[in-house]
Amino acid sequence: TNLAFLRRQLTTSTNKIPSFTQLVNRIVLYWVAVTKASCLSFSFTFTEQTYKELDNALKIEHILLLK
Incomplete structure (x- = not known):
């Protein structure tokens, strides 16, 4: 039964x-x-928008890496 449960x-x-x-x-x-x-x-060049885009890109990369 344990084997079936694990499966x-x-x-x-x-x-x-x-x-x-x-x-x-x-x-x-x-x-x-x-x-x-x-x-x-x-x-x-870094603007506030560039930082936001980079933050978002890194979050997406992190999520995809965990999958």
Whole structure:
């Protein structure tokens, strides 16, 4: 029964192993977020708007990395 419980826990909708296509899409989305954050962080001029965009880009990158 413990083995069956663990199997159910590992295959719930939130824990399903993503397909290859989903995995590739997640990796691409992550690297797009990294690129955007990098471009903003190496900007020659910083305005308040640039800081807000960088903050948002880093938050998105963090969320995607955790997935």
